[in-house]
Amino acid sequence: MAIRNIVKEGDDVLRKKCRDVVKFDDRLHTLLDDMAETMHQAEGVGLAAPQVGVIRRVVVIDIGDGVIELINPVIIKAEGEQTTPEGCLSMPGEYGLTKRPMFVTVKAQDRNGKVFEISGEGLLAKAFCHELDHLEGVLYKDIVIRMLAPEELE
Ligand code: NI
Numbered sequence: 001m002a003i004r005n006i007v008k009e010g011d012d013v014l015r016k017k018c019r020d021v022v023k024f025d026d027r028l029h030t031l032l033d034d035m036a037e038t039m040h041q042a043e044g045v046g047l048a049a050p051q052v053g054v055i056r057r058v059v060v061i062d063i064g065d066g067v068i069e070l071i072n073p074v075i076i077k078a079e080g081e082q083t084t085p086e087g088c089l090s091m092p093g094e095y096g097l098t099k100r101p102m103f104v105t106v107k108a109q110d111r112n113g114k115v116f117e118i119s120g121e122g123l124l125a126k127a128f129c130h131e132l133d134h135l136e137g138v139l140y141k142d143i144v145i146r147m148l149a150p151e152e153l154e
Contacts (some may be wrong), residue, residue: 001030001033001036001037002034002036002037002145003034003041004034004038004052004053005037005052005053006038006042006047006051006089006090007050007052007053007090008090008091008092009088009090009091009141011090013050013053013055014050014051014071014073014090014134014137014139015137016041016050016055016137017050017051017135017137018055018056018057018058018134018135018136018137019042019055019056019057020056020057021056021057021071021072022073022113023109024071024109024113028058028071028111029111029143030051031049031054031056031058032043032058032060032069032111033054034052034098035047035049035052035058035060036062036067036069037061038144039060039062040062040077040090040115042089044089045061045064045123045127046059046060046061046062046127046130046131047059047060047061047089047097047131048131048132048134048135050134050135050137051061051089051090051134057071057072057073057134057135058070058071058134059071059073059131059134060066061092061124061127061128061131063083063123063124063127064131064136067136068118069110069111069134070108070109070118070128070131070132071108071109071111071113071129072105072108072109073106073108073128073132073135074086074106074107074108074132075104075105075106075128075129075132076105076106076107076117077103077104077105077119078101078103078104078105078125078129079101079102079103079104080101080102080103081099081100081101081102082100082101082122082125082126083097083098083099083100083145084098084100084126085097085098085152086098086126086130086140086144087102087140088130088139088140090139091139091141094147095147095148095153096140096141096144096145096146096147096148097144097145097146097147097148098126098140098143098144098145099128099143099145100125100126100130101121101125102121102122103119103120103121103125104119104120104121104124104128104129105117105120106119106120106128125129129133129136
């Protein structure tokens, strides 16, 4: 496994619409392992492939309950709402207030291509939305209600 460089806001790669994964091979597994290690080292709760310069529909999330790997994910259900601070490893040190659904169900493939569904609420639901947006070239700043000053994060 290896730590990969996290692309920062302003790099065009963050604005690309990502392509589907079609090969569930060793290269994908290495990417997933590297992304998880990179996310943990950066103390983030999620990371999308374009953030390490790969324009593929691959996401890792870990809100503290273990790594969730999502390949070719789509949101199939979203309910409720939450308005909370949101950040991004591509914009370190900045936070903004966003409105996201409170409950989200995602359909995706695992690292071997098997289709599964996973549901999350609160932080996990927010992470699903944030990371899946990355795959469309969308950043949270595109939907932010307002950015937050550091003293508002207490
Ligand atoms: Ni992000």
